[in-house]
Amino acid sequence: xxxxxxxxxxQVSFSRRATNWVATAAAASAALLVLAPLFAIxxxxxxxxxxxxxxEFLTHTPRPVGEAGGGMxxxxxxxxxxxxxxxLIGIPLGMGAGVYxxxxxxxxxxxxxxxxxxxxxxxxxxxxxxxxxxxxxxxQGHFSAFSGGVALGIMMIPTVARTTEEMLLMVPNNIRExxxxxxxxxxxxxxxxxxxxxxxxxxxxxxxxxxxxAGETAxxxxxxxxxxxxxxxxxxxxxxxxxxxxxxxxxPFDEWHRQAWxxxxxxxxxxxxxxxxxxxxxxxxxVRHTA
Amino acid sequence: xKAARPPDEPDNQAVILPNLAIRSAAEAGTPVPSIxxxxxxxxxxxxxxxxxxxxxxxxxxxxxxxxxAIVALVLYELITKSKLTIAEFGFKFFTGQNWDPVxxxxxxxxxxxxxxxSSLLALVLAVPLAVGVAVFVTxxxxxxxxxxxxxxxxxxxxIPSVIYGLWAIFVLAPLLRLHVQPFLAKYxxxxxxxxxxxxxxxxxxxxIILAIMIIPIISSITREVLVAVPQHQREAVLALGATxxxxxxxxxxxxxxxGILGGIILGLGRAIGETMAxxxxxxxxxxxxxxxxxxxxxxxxxxxxxxxxxTDDLYLSALIEIGxxxxxxxxxxxxLARVLVWSxxxxxxxxxx
Numbered sequence: 129x130x131x132x133x134x135x136x137x138x139q140v141s142f143s144r145r146a147t148n149w150v151a152t153a154a155a156a157s158a159a160l161l162v163l164a165p166l167f168a169i170x171x172x173x174x175x176x177x178x179x180x181x182x183x184e185f186l187t188h189t190p191r192p193v194g195e196a197g198g199g200m201x202x203x204x205x206x207x208x209x210x211x212x213x214x215x216l217i218g219i220p221l222g223m224g225a226g227v228y229x230x231x232x233x234x235x236x237x238x239x240x241x242x243x244x245x246x247x248x249x250x251x252x253x254x255x256x257x258x259x260x261x262x263x264x265x266x267x268q269g270h271f272s273a274f275s276g277g278v279a280l281g282i283m284m285i286p287t288v289a290r291t292t293e294e295m296l297l298m299v300p301n302n303i304r305e306x307x308x309x310x311x312x313x314x315x316x317x318x319x320x321x322x323x324x325x326x327x328x329x330x331x332x333x334x335x336x337x338x339x340x341x342a343g344e345t346a347x348x349x350x351x352x353x354x355x356x357x358x359x360x361x362x363x364x365x366x367x368x369x370x371x372x373x374x375x376x377x378x379x380p381f382d383e384w385h386r387q388a389w390x391x392x393x394x395x396x397x398x399x400x401x402x403x404x405x406x407x408x409x410x411x412x413x414x415v416r417h418t419a
Numbered sequence: 420x421k422a423a424r425p426p427d428e429p430d431n432q433a434v435i436l437p438n439l440a441i442r443s444a445a446e447a448g449t450p451v452p453s454i455x456x457x458x459x460x461x462x463x464x465x466x467x468x469x470x471x472x473x474x475x476x477x478x479x480x481x482x483x484x485x486x487x488a489i490v491a492l493v494l495y496e497l498i499t500k501s502k503l504t505i506a507e508f509g510f511k512f513f514t515g516q517n518w519d520p521v522x523x524x525x526x527x528x529x530x531x532x533x534x535x536x537s538s539l540l541a542l543v544l545a546v547p548l549a550v551g552v553a554v555f556v557t558x559x560x561x562x563x564x565x566x567x568x569x570x571x572x573x574x575x576x577x578i579p580s581v582i583y584g585l586w587a588i589f590v591l592a593p594l595l596r597l598h599v600q601p602f603l604a605k606y607x608x609x610x611x612x613x614x615x616x617x618x619x620x621x622x623x624x625x626x627i628i629l630a631i632m633i634i635p636i637i638s639s640i641t642r643e644v645l646v647a648v649p650q651h652q653r654e655a656v657l658a659l660g661a662t663x664x665x666x667x668x669x670x671x672x673x674x675x676x677x678g679i680l681g682g683i684i685l686g687l688g689r690a691i692g693e694t695m696a697x698x699x700x701x702x703x704x705x706x707x708x709x710x711x712x713x714x715x716x717x718x719x720x721x722x723x724x725x726x727x728x729x730t731d732d733l734y735l736s737a738l739i740e741i742g743x744x745x746x747x748x749x750x751x752x753x754x755l756a757r758v759l760v761w762s763x764x765x766x767x768x769x770x771x772x
Contacts, residue, residue: 144662151664155559158551159568162638165631166575169586176589224482232476233483241483243757244490250685250753251493251746252692254719258726258742259493262500282489289486313468315475343579346694346719350727370581370695377585378699385589392582399577 170396177393180386186394190356190372196383200391202358203367206273207342209360210352210368213277214341218284219334225285226292226330231318233293242290249286256282257347265351273359273366276352280341287340291333295326335406339399345370369395497743503736512740518705518721520729525737527744529705533622533715534745537697538690540626540711541633546683549634553641558667569642576635584699587628592619592700595627600712615710618702623711625701629693633686640685644678644763645671681759688752692745694719718745 184199191198225245229238256279264275299322307317323330345368348354353365354375369391376388504512504525515526556568596619603613613623648671656670672679702714703724718741729735 140660140662144665148662148664151667152559155551155555158548159555159560162548162552162575162634163568163571166571166578168590169578169582172586172590173582221482221485224479225486228476228479228483232479238483241486243754245486246757247750247753248486248490250688250692250749250756251490252694252719252749254692254694254722255493255497255742255746255749258722258739259496261726262496262739263492285486285489289482314472318475339577343577343581345579345581346723349723353727370579373585374581374695374699377581377588388585389589392585395579396582399579400574 173389173393173396176386176389180390181393185387185390189358190387193381193384198387200367200369200372200387200394202355203369203372203391204394206352206355206359206367207369209362209366210273210276210280210348211338211342213274213362214280214284215338217278217281218337218341219288221281222285222288222334222337223292223330225289227296227318227323229289229293230296231322242293245286245289248282249290252346253279253283253344254346254349257349257351260347261350270363271351271353271365272363273352274362276348276366276368277362279347279351280344283341283344283347284334284337287337288334291336292326292330295329295333296322298329299325332406335402339402339406342399342402343370343395345374493746497739497746501736501740501743503733504740505736507733512737513744516707520725520734520737523731523733525733527718527737527741529707530716530718530721530741531744532707533701533717534691534719536622536711537625537629537701537715537717538687540622541629541690542683542687544626544630545634545637545686548630549637549682549686550641550679552634553638553645554667554672556638557642557645558663558671569639572635572638575631576639580632580693580695581699583628583632584696587624587696587700588620591628592624595619595624604712611709612711615708615712617712618714620700620702620714621712622701622708622715625697625715625717626711628696628700629690632693632696633689636689637682637686640682640760641675641679644675644682644760647678647764648674675763677759678763681756681763684752684756684759688749688756691752692719692749694723698723718742 184197185201186199186204187201188197188199189202190200225241229242232238233241260275260279260282264278265271268275303321303325304317307321308314312321348368348371352368352371354371355365355367359366373388373391373395376384376391379385508515508525512525513527513531515524516528517524517526518529519525552568552572556565560568596617600613600617600619600623604617607613652670652674653666656666661669697717698720701717701720703716703720704714705716705721706713708715722738722742722745726735726738729738
């Protein structure tokens with residue numbers, strides 16, 4: 129026994145040391161292998177996309193097949209319109225649900241809501257698309273930006289709700305009690321004290337939900353539908369950047385492929401910039417928390 | 420004190436009653452809840468405040484109801500809109516191999532097969548890599564690299580599905596066609612999995628792109644679970660003279676396996692429902708073929724491709740029924756995964772408290 133306890137690591141048998149080394153190498157190469165597609169995708173996006181982005185691409189609508197030039201301006205604006213509608217639906221409902229779960233949610237009903245929200249988060253986006261199609265498009269009789277916004281808004285709710293809850297639970301209870309002790313009604317203390325203290329974290333959650341739905345294509349296929357022309361009417365079929373990329377990518381025309389890469393680059397830049405900005409903001413927020 | 424407040428004054432009752440309750444609680448020696456102080460101080464605005472508090476609470480409650488309502492509504496819409504094919508084909512819908520919209524004959528087996536094969540292929544490729552990354556980040560790599568690697572893996576999750584599809588069509592598929600598939604056919608053709616003409620696009624490409632897409636979710640959940648393994652488990656195994664890998668295998672992975680399994684199932688749920696990238700790369704042919712080089716079709720991609728072309732009610736109903744099946748499968752898979760992950764991470768929170 130004494131002998132064994134005195135063993136120093138160098139005396140570990142060769143086969144065990146070899147296994148240890150092989151496992152470390154395997155884990156490290158797994159990390160490298162996972163990062164490879166990321167760099168490949170970004171590399172190709174920049175390489176193929178950057179030559180096609182010019183002022184015309186950002187300010188013009190698509191040209192007919194066979195004509196060079198044209199752009200995706202209507203799709204960029206259409207995406208903005210659809211995402212605006214989605215945010216108007218997803219953010220208030222999600223935040224409200226999050227507030228309830230954090231401030232009142234200690235019963236089994238709230239556990240059921242948490243579970244449902246997590247499950248809703250995993251529902252395939254295309255299924256949400258079908259449901260909204262049946263719910264709105266079939267009843268109205270036409271595709272619309274509004275129905276696309278509803279579909280994306282529904283997808284935002286679970287993420288926003290769960291991050292709002294998590295962030296509110298991190299606000300110390302003494303602050304709420306202090307507010308109540310000063311005679312502030314509970315609803316005021318929730319809005320102006322608890323929500324305000326948790327603001328940076330909640331904004332992070334909202335932005336992540338936003339970034340996630342910004343690239344969604346499947347639920348828009350039969351809700352917003354797409355449009356080759358300008359449309360700012362929420363009641364009309366509307367172009368969206370991911371939809372346009374999809375249509376162009378599976379088309380047989382080289383000119384459209386080129387534009388698909390350019391659109392993809394614009395989309396990824398918009399998304400990555402917002403995620404990175406949010407991450408920076410969140411880091412600053414967490415520093416403030418510990419201080 | 421109680422006698423000084425005549426209980427039969429009707430307009431005071433609403434205000435007095437809670438106070439009485441608080442006072443009797445205090446007299447009985449139980450601690451008064453802190454909220455009660457607030458209520459007492461603002462007695463003059465009591466009714467209005469309590470009204471506003473109630474309204475606020477119920478408004479927030481309504482938001483939570485909306486979450487439940489959405490899931491219920493989605494289920495309801497899919498069930499009512501797929502009644503036609505449920506009545507006409509029954510369970511045969513899921514075992515039939517013919518998909519002929521013109522003749523009105525609908526069997527979804529090729530799509531179910533495509534979904535299962537592409538998702539399993541994705542898991543086989545993704546799980547070792549994702550767990551490897553998670554182990555590397557939490558247990559092995561220097562601290563400075565830790566943040567960078569997990570941030571870049573998270574970035575993979577931020578790339579939209581349609582961009583994966585675009586990349587797969589123009590970069591991955593040619594790569595497979597020219598280099599990977601000839602190699603596989605030459606050395607592993609005898610398995611029967613790698614035969615036939617190398618198109619590039621097909622089941623293999625779909626599985627690879629799905630694997631890339633589900634790695635972030637599996638690895639981030641695995642990381643969460645690994646971090647939740649108590650430090651003393653590691654120290655105990657190390658104290659017995661284990662090497663680092665033996666420590667990871669016996670002290671960490673063994674304790675975390677339930678949670679890792681949850682993460683894997685969550686990744687499976689993602690793979691089953693993934694639509695755009697798969698639609699762009701799988702080849703979209705409703706056939707059941709053994710070879711992974713052959714084109715296939717998945718449940719999600721048949722909906723994406725054919726939904727807006729579905730002209731008659733039976734066709735539409737068939738596609739919606741596929742959507743319903745997809746929904747139910749993902750609901751079950753996700754619920755299972757959540758239960759597994761919660762069982763680990765919740766214990767972690769409790770251990771800290």
